Amino acid sequence: MELRSLIKRIIYGYRYNSDTYISHLRKKGVKIGKNVYFYSPIKTIIDEQYPWMISIGNDVRITSGVTILTHDYSWCVLKKSPNPMINGAVIGASGKVTIGDNVFIGMNATILRNVTIGNNVIIGCSSVVVDDCEENFVYAGNPARKICL
Numbered sequence: 001m002e003l004r005s006l007i008k009r010i011i012y013g014y015r016y017n018s019d020t021y022i023s024h025l026r027k028k029g030v031k032i033g034k035n036v037y038f039y040s041p042i043k044t045i046i047d048e049q050y051p052w053m054i055s056i057g058n059d060v061r062i063t064s065g066v067t068i069l070t071h072d073y074s075w076c077v078l079k080k081s082p083n084p085m086i087n088g089a090v091i092g093a094s095g096k097v098t099i100g101d102n103v104f105i106g107m108n109a110t111i112l113r114n115v116t117i118g119n120n121v122i123i124g125c126s127s128v129v130v131d132d133c134e135e136n137f138v139y140a141g142n143p144a145r146k147i148c149l
Contacts, residue, residue: 015041025051033058033101040064047071050094057101057119065108070094072113100135109144 009016014024021041022032029051035058038044045067046054053070056062071094095114099105103117106125117123117133124140124147133139138148 012042017041025054031055033060036060036062038062045069047097053094053096053113054098055096056099057103059102060099061104063105063107063109063125066105067110068097068099069111070097070113106140 009020014020018036018038018041021038021044022036025046025048026032028048030046031052031054033056036056037060039062043064044062047068047070050070054068093113096116097111097113098116099111100117100119100121102120103123104121105111105123106127108125109123109127109129111117111123111129115129115132117129118135118137120136121133122138123129123133123144124138126142127140127144128142129139129144131143133144134146136149137146139145140147
């Protein structure tokens with residue numbers, strides 16, 4: 001291993017490259033299929049709080065800045081709580097995220113809890129996915145909407 005690669009591996013650890021990041025996520029409990037690639041693991045956020053609630057299919061491409069969340073603690077504001085912990089209980093919600101096969105997720109997209117993305121889907125850059133995405137379509141926007149076949 002060349003010196004530059006060794007230094008990068010020391011600095012970034014399991015986020016060193018796509019393979020090391022996928023291995024880390026699998027050990028945590030994320031279900032990840034074959035031929036999945038993270039273009040920029042150091043800039044990607046995959047929720048590790050509930051890793052067993054995330055499933056990523058085969059042939060998926062996840063670009064830089066993508067965030068996948070299985071939880072939402074914004075409810076603490078709605079319940080007028082000064083923080084998300086009340087008597088040891090967390091006020092919030094969680095839900096599964098399922099990503100089908102042959103999916104491309106554009107830069108800086110955010111996928112929130114309780115979302116299923118079907119097979120053969122493209123998620124546009126900076127999209128916020130709050131609802132399920134039917135297979136064989138392109139989605140974009142905030143919130144993400146079906147824009148074309």
